[in-house]
Amino acid sequence: MKRGSIIALIVAAVVLLAVPRIIVNEFYVNMASQVLIYALFALSINLMLGYGGMVSLGHAAYLGVAGYTCILLTITGYDQLTAALLAILFSTLFAAFFGVLSLRAPGLGFIMITLAIGQIVWGIAYRANDLTGGDNGIRLPARPMPFGIDIRDAASFYYFTLVVFVIALFFLWRFSRSPFGASLMGTRDQPRRMRMLGHNVWLIRLLTFVMAGFWGSVASILFVYYNLFLSPHALGLQQSAEILLMAILGGASSLTGPIVGAVIITLVKNVASTYVERWNTLLGMIFVIVIMFMPLGIVPGCKHLWRRLQDRRKKSTPAKITASEPAA
Amino acid sequence: MTAPALEVTGLNKRFGGLPATKDVSFHVMAGERRLIIGPNGAGKTTMFNLVTGDLNADSGSVKLFGQELLGMPTQDRVHLGLARTYQILTLFPRETLVHNVVLALLGLQTLRWNPWTALTGHRHVYDAAHEALAMVGLAESAERIVLETSYGERRRLELAMALAQKPKLLMLDEPLAGLSQGERQTVRELLDKIPRDVTIVMIEHDMDTALSFAERITVLHYGEVIVEGTRAEVVADPRTREVYLGD
Numbered sequence: 001m002k003r004g005s006i007i008a009l010i011v012a013a014v015v016l017l018a019v020p021r022i023i024v025n026e027f028y029v030n031m032a033s034q035v036l037i038y039a040l041f042a043l044s045i046n047l048m049l050g051y052g053g054m055v056s057l058g059h060a061a062y063l064g065v066a067g068y069t070c071i072l073l074t075i076t077g078y079d080q081l082t083a084a085l086l087a088i089l090f091s092t093l094f095a096a097f098f099g100v101l102s103l104r105a106p107g108l109g110f111i112m113i114t115l116a117i118g119q120i121v122w123g124i125a126y127r128a129n130d131l132t133g134g135d136n137g138i139r140l141p142a143r144p145m146p147f148g149i150d151i152r153d154a155a156s157f158y159y160f161t162l163v164v165f166v167i168a169l170f171f172l173w174r175f176s177r178s179p180f181g182a183s184l185m186g187t188r189d190q191p192r193r194m195r196m197l198g199h200n201v202w203l204i205r206l207l208t209f210v211m212a213g214f215w216g217s218v219a220s221i222l223f224v225y226y227n228l229f230l231s232p233h234a235l236g237l238q239q240s241a242e243i244l245l246m247a248i249l250g251g252a253s254s255l256t257g258p259i260v261g262a263v264i265i266t267l268v269k270n271v272a273s274t275y276v277e278r279w280n281t282l283l284g285m286i287f288v289i290v291i292m293f294m295p296l297g298i299v300p301g302c303k304h305l306w307r308r309l310q311d312r313r314k315k316s317t318p319a320k321i322t323a324s325e326p327a328a
Numbered sequence: 329m330t331a332p333a334l335e336v337t338g339l340n341k342r343f344g345g346l347p348a349t350k351d352v353s354f355h356v357m358a359g360e361r362r363l364i365i366g367p368n369g370a371g372k373t374t375m376f377n378l379v380t381g382d383l384n385a386d387s388g389s390v391k392l393f394g395q396e397l398l399g400m401p402t403q404d405r406v407h408l409g410l411a412r413t414y415q416i417l418t419l420f421p422r423e424t425l426v427h428n429v430v431l432a433l434l435g436l437q438t439l440r441w442n443p444w445t446a447l448t449g450h451r452h453v454y455d456a457a458h459e460a461l462a463m464v465g466l467a468e469s470a471e472r473i474v475l476e477t478s479y480g481e482r483r484r485l486e487l488a489m490a491l492a493q494k495p496k497l498l499m500l501d502e503p504l505a506g507l508s509q510g511e512r513q514t515v516r517e518l519l520d521k522i523p524r525d526v527t528i529v530m531i532e533h534d535m536d537t538a539l540s541f542a543e544r545i546t547v548l549h550y551g552e553v554i555v556e557g558t559r560a561e562v563v564a565d566p567r568t569r570e571v572y573l574g575d
């Protein structure tokens with residue numbers, strides 16, 4: 001790892017650990033938890049979008065499948081850990097099924113199938129009143145107590161979310177540098193070529209779909225723990241689109257891009273909406289401006305700018321030396 | 329008697345009402361250098377695509393060392409020892425040359441499913457990739473990005489990717505297309521160095537190079553095999569002159 005990256009990592013770790021101390025206001029600490037949860041959602045969809053080139057408009061379906069399963073199992077009497085694990089397992093299996101169906105069609109067909117499946121899950125959540133509470137939603141009785149630690153207050157829950165987020169980030173970072181990650185990026189750029197090199201493109205994409213589903217499910221459990229409530233509004237098309245937007249805005253195909261996107265969109269949603277009625281317009285404007293000037297997103301755009309600045313600096317240095325030569 | 333390296337029998341493919349290949353049959357013996365020629369639209373690349381599985385045949389049979397390929401996914405055919413290069417370069421342009429070859433090597437290794445360890449930590453894969461690049465004279469350019477290389481270097485990279493997989497049957501689709509005279513000579517020398525345990529089927533329009541390379545030639549016209557034989561037989565055949573070589 002480069003020296004700059006290590007320094008950035010240490011600074012990020014210190015800042016993240018200090019958030020509840022710096023921001024004493026509970027509202028903002030909760031918002032920081034929300035940012036982490038959405039960042040995990042964005043990272044999970046980025047596995048498909050950034051590394052695999054698959055655009056999904058149904059990612060919020062995992063919120064429905066994992067979220068409702070977790071709440072229903074807890075209400076039924078399962079302990080919180082078992083309920084969460086079973087919910088993630090069930091939702092991951094659902095992702096496999098979701099993937100098999102979606103991967104039947106390439107390109108636009110793929111997007112439409114993911115949209116349709118997302119809407120089916122939303123429709124079931126909306127209509128199955130006995131199970132999901134319909135439009136009114138259902139409540140999770142209480143947050144869990146991992147290892148006996150009470151995470152009911154904002155700061156404790158933030159640290160709990162941070163631990164899960166860091167574990168997920170570590171796994172995703174390893175994945176992005178792995179042989180499977182390289183194969184996945186190859187299928188994004190040249191699927192036909194990858195087949196001709198012996199790679200099973202369909203299986204690579206399906207496994208990625210399942211992995212994205214798994215981390216999406218983990219984020220869903222955190223979402224349910226955070227809100228202690230789930231209703232169909234949380235798993236509609238807007239939610240899927242926002243998660244997708246986070247990854248695109250920050251910069252898909254990079255690990256930090258979706259996190260940056262999640263920070264911006266969550267802040268705009270929560271902070272700007274208290275001052276501006278039409279915060280969606282503001283979000284749209286930010287998106288358009290970023291994509292106009294940084295088509296690959298904020299993080300790759302800033303990296304590109306930084307490289308250009310450095311190149312310019314390098315070019316200007318020998319020019320000065322040449323200028324001084326005649327005098328010598 | 330050993331089975332031919334490639335045995336194509338009654339291969340048919342139609343695009344709507346247009347027949348792209350009509351009952352194409354030929355076989356290539358192990359170690360042979362076979363040239364496929366024909367005017368544009370003769371069905372040469374379509375026939376390649378049918379053999380590799382890029383296209384599905386309507387009917388017929390394609391056997392690689394006696395094993396039926398039709399109905400088998402492309403990647404499984406590759407695992408049986410089939411490799412190809414494309415007429416239109418199909419590389420990973422934003423990656424380094426060595427990474428392109430690494431992807432080719434990964435295609436045949438179970439390592440490709442590993443989601444945990446760093447790819448760069450697997451030195452044996454990189455060593456093999458560097459070896460393949462050295463084979464085509466690109467050892468010094470291994471860390472360059474494909475986009476920054478010349479067309480000729482990219483053609484050689486395609487060849488390195490195919491050779492890295494140690495194929496039994498190598499299908500080259502116009503490997504000399506778009507190259508300067510000097511580059512053609514370089515690629516030609518590379519082709520000569522490929523060991524005899526690799527069977528080569530090549531489509532090429534550069535007749536001087538192609539004819540001197542090939543041992544047997546198949547001429548396609550409107551999707552049909554019209555002539556097949558040794559260099560002398562094919563060149564002497566009036567049908568070849570009529571549809572392709574001219575007077």
